[in-house]
Amino acid sequence: MRDMSSSPQNTKQHGAxxxxxxxxxxxxKTGLTLRDLAAMAGTSHxxxxxxxxxxxxxxxxxxxxxxxxxxxxxxxxxxxxxxGTSGLTKGDELIAVLELAAEFPTRxxxxxxxxxxxxxx
Numbered sequence: 001m002r003d004m005s006s007s008p009q010n011t012k013q014h015g016a017x018x019x020x021x022x023x024x025x026x027x028x029k030t031g032l033t034l035r036d037l038a039a040m041a042g043t044s045h046x047x048x049x050x051x052x053x054x055x056x057x058x059x060x061x062x063x064x065x066x067x068x069x070x071x072x073x074x075x076x077x078x079x080x081x082x083x084g085t086s087g088l089t090k091g092d093e094l095i096a097v098l099e100l101a102a103e104f105p106t107r108x109x110x111x112x113x114x115x116x117x118x119x120x121x
Contacts, residue, residue: 041069
């Protein structure tokens with residue numbers, strides 16, 4: 001079976017598995033139609049379409065069954081989350097930075113107002 005590892009390009013930004021994209025990719029790489037793959041996986045084409053669109057989420061057993069029917073397998077790796085010195089997760093740290101950036105003025109004056117350092121002329 002071909003490997004569809006959950007590498008960074010195979011995951012959503014928050015780290016969860018992007019099952020709609022992986023299922024669609026497995027089906028299109030094998031050249032199967034929704035109806036063909038659904039029949040091979042023992043599900044309906046409308047359910048498979050809902051999985052691929054993200055309107056429904058398959059459980060792990062169903063996800064594996066559909067991938068196996070397409071000739072693929074999924075591999076999930078566990079990685080320790082890194083925390084900065086602030087103790088926040090990277091996502092929370094990013095939110096804090098974006099909130100801080102929102103506090104800066106968005107319109108700038110034509111002349112830069114800054115304190116003068118050193119002797120003035």
